[in-house]
Amino acid sequence: MVLLAGLLVPGPAITFTQTRKPADFVNPFIGASTSEGAAGIYHGLGKTFPGATTPFGMVQVSPNTITGGDNGSGYSFEHKTIEGFALTQMSGVGWYGDMGNFLVMPTTGPLQTSSGKENGAKGYRSFYDKASEKASAGYYSVFLTDYKIKAELTATPHCGIMRFSFPRNASSRIQIDLARRVGGTSTSQYVKVVNENTIEGWMKCTPEGGGWGNGDGKADYTVYFCAKFSRPLKDYGVWSAEIPDSWSRKREDVESMAYQDLVAKAKISTGISSSGKHLGFFANFNTEEGEQILLKTGISYISIEGARNNLAAEAPDWNFEAVRLKARQQWNTALSKVKVKGGTDEQKTVFYTALYHTMIDPRIFEDVDGRYMGGDGQPHISRSFTKRTIFSGWDVFRSQMPLQTIINPSLVNDLINSLVTLADEKKFDYLERWEMLNSYSGCMIGNPAISVIADAYAKGIRGYDIKEAYQLCKNTAEKFGNGSRGYTFESFGIANTLEYAYFDWCVSRLASDLGRAEDAAKYQLRGQAYRNIFDPEVGWFRPKDKDGNWELWPEEGRLKQWYGCIESNPYQQGWFVPHDVPGMTQLMGGREKVVADLEQFFEKVPGNMMWNDYYNHANEPVHHVPFLFNQLKSPWLTQKWTREICARAYKNKVEGLVGNEDVGQMSAWYVLAAVGLHPVCPGDTRYEITSPVFDQAEIKVGEHSSKIFRVEARNNSPENVYIQRATLNGKPYNKSSIDHSVIVKGGALVLEMGRIPNKSWGI
Known part of the structure; x- marks a missing residue:
């Protein structure tokens, strides 16, 4: 356990009667806070969720503590109340988040139809x-003190299983808020009682909500x-809350007291099925002390039939412990792709x-039968790949x-197929940069x-x-790029110009691999566009206006946040020339000057590495920077x-x-740095070698291969x-x-390690 502000943070459940396996070291509470105060910046902390899921599963059944605000996971550790347990969550995102659908809450006593507020009603x-x-x-699992109910959650890829242990009470209940959504509300819902044990329905989530x-x-x-x-x-x-047609239903509207008051006064009807704008379902039970009631739910993004089939395939009985054990086994298999030895239990x-x-x-975005909802709103069947969703592009590349x-590697193959087929289904001629449930966001x-x-x-x-993939890459580069000017002058001129230059280089690399020499030369040249915004007078990258004039250089110089940059400053963003480090180095005044500048960049970072103006690990633009020392002939600094x-x-x-998890990127x-490997330039097959955290890491390469690549750090x-x-x-x-x-x-x-840098190795 960990002490946090006077509270003990529960760690992973560990079985001490057997050799500890990878899943025993997982602590889902790591990063599970959205607190701006603790982060010292509006971005908040990790924004992860602590609930149950399976590797790359459709379902993430997790506690939710808040609706509204910039709380993408729906949960923040410091909150003192839980409003329910939802079946879908996002991991580590800002921008208000989404999902958090099918919010289940076990209760006792009089029925209440509004979740209330963390610090209010x-x-x-x-x-x-x-x-x-x-x-x-x-x-x-958690114990709800208001109702004296223990809640337990586990999952299959397409299903959430909840087990509630009730007190003795004649008014015990399971209630389901069908309207709930992390960043707003679903705009219409339908629920039907199919038989004495089953309900079915849907929740439609649109931008209007x-x-x-x-x-x-x-x-x-x-x-x-x-x-x-x-x-x-x-x-x-x-x-059913009667939401007036004239009311807006965006995040801030749903958070308002007027909206919540209307929900709190919702009309209650018994024994019927219904559709509406803001629905909930409840079932009352007379329970004995410790009596358990289970709720198992399959979901689908294509049809009720799909949800029904998913549930039948993955959770045919009521054996909660068997599902929990299988989920753990699935995690052990997935996590065993990298086995580390040495280091402390904390590091593991x-x-x-x-x-x-x-x-x-x-x-996963498809049902057990391979059917999925396409970008055209029509059902499709994946035949040679698994349809997937949630591509946080700017982060995860x-x-x-x-x-x-x-x-x-098959996951990457799935993702590419998913992005390419989505463009085809939507009749779009370009690739999306941040895809979510078929949306081009x-x-x-x-x-x-x-x-x-x-x-x-x-x-x-x-x-x-x-x-098709190559044509989409070309179309995307033409639609979003530095254009005829050779730079981007609108918002984020430094960040956009540098990143577009890199992505053009990627097109060049792909064209070269495909034998398209003319395209390769064209995009190789466009990859040099970073040079167009380097101002020798200030010695750094500087945005230009549409006429080619330099924008006014700020008093803070390259430390000015948002000056030509997104979520960063020029000092941080300016190192992003991964495809031409020699060219960047020459522009900046040569190797010795660049190494000295980079050393300062790191030396001025606060001890806790939280959000700052120098090496800001809390955000993505600098993630490749520590590895630049390798290419600057100073690998000991990497x-x-x-x-x-x-x-x-x-x-x-x-x-x-120290920052948002950002869908796996942080x-x-x-993972890569701790085993001693990390790329500077995806698209190039080179990985930089660095100092491993662990004495040994065995990496299982591929899904179906028995090949192992081992990195061993002796001494x-x-x-x-x-590295000596x-x-x-x-x-x-x-x-x-x-x-x-x-x-x-x-x-x-095999790496021999020592206390003093060996400045002749790796040069």
Whole structure:
């Protein structure tokens, strides 16, 4: 357990009677806070959720403590009440979030139809015993003190299983808020009692109801459900709030007291099925002390029939413990793709929780029969891949997807197929940068899907229509790019110009691999566009206006947040020329000057590595920067600083992530760095070698291969962070990088570690 503000943070449930397995080290509470105060910035902390899920599963059944605000996971550890347990969650996102659908709450006493507020009107939410809260891979439990009910959650890929242990009470209840949605509300719902144990229905979520980006993310999806109660439904009904047609239903409207008052006064009807704008369902029971009632629910994004089939296939009986055990086994299998030895239990908990967080998205978007809802609103069947969703492009192209190219290449293949088929279904001629449940949200900047495709193809992951994928890459680069000016002058001129230049290079790389020499030359030249916004007078990148004039240089210089940049400053964003580090170095005044500047960039970082103006690990633009030292012939500085980041920015506690998890990116950085490998430039097959956290890491390459690539750090310790010498498969190795093709063949990279830098190794 971990002490946080006077509270003990529950760690993973551990079985001490047997050898500890990877899943035993998972602590889902790491990063599970949205607190702006603790983060010192409006972005908040990790924004992860602590509930139960399976590797890349459609369902994430988790406690929710808040509706509204910038609380993408729906949960924040410091909140004192729980408003219910939802079946779908997002991991580590800002922009108000979405999902949090099918909110279930066990209660006793009079029926209340509004959840109430964390610090206001009570509603059906409940205080809970913090010490009782437990979470592990595939399981969550908590005791609701207002109702004296123990809630337990587990999951299958398409189903959530909830077990509630009630007190002796003649007015026990399970109620389901069908309107609830993390960033707003579902705009219409339907529920029907099918038989004495089963309800079915759907919840339609549109931009008018807020959600992703408070509607700006254009999320438009329907969640279908089939839910079965372990006790017969004899006393049941619905509540329906009559929302006026004239009322807006965005996030801020749903949060308002007027809206909540209307929900609190919802009309209650018994024994009927219903459709409406703001529905809930309830079932009353007379319970004995400790009596358990289970609710199992299958969901689908295509049909009620799909939800019904998913439930029948994955949860045919009422054996909660069997489902929980299977979920844990699935996590052990998934997490065993990387086995680490050495290090402390604390470091292993951080590592395996990070690996766990990289295996939530991109999640399954198809039913057990392969059917999925297409971008055209029509049903489709995946035939040669698994349809997936949630592509946080601007974040995950940097570390998350490169990690998956090693340990889950078919997942990357699935994602590319999913993005390509989505463009076809929508009749769009370009790739989306942040896809969510078929929506082209346009969130963040750049063309990250191009990077993922170029990286995959270069690494031999090619199970998709490359002709169509390549054309979409070209179209995307033409639609969103630096254009005829050779730079972007509108908002975020530095960030956009640099990132578009990199993505153009990715197109060039892909064109070259495909033998398209003319395209390769064209986009190679466009990849040099970063040079167009480097101002020798200030010695750094500087935005231009539409006429080519420099924008006014700020008083703070390159430390000015948002000056030509998104979520960063020029000092942070300016290092993003991953495809041409020599060219960038020459512009900046040569190797010695750049190394000195980079050392300052790291030395001025606060001890806790929280949000700052220098190396800001809390946000993605700098994630490749520690590895630049390798390419600047100072690899010992990469070794020094990656070990520092691993130790200072990742902890086994709620504040264990210094920034948003961002759908696996923050954790993937740690996984790669901790085993001693990380790319600077996805699309290139080169990984930088750095100082491993663990004495040994065995990486299982691919899904169905028995090949293992082992990284061994001999004489490793918190003090011995510097590589003295190395061998690869028994032969001396003096490079500070290694190619993907070498890793996936299997083998052993052995590093001898020491306290003093060896400045002749890896140069």
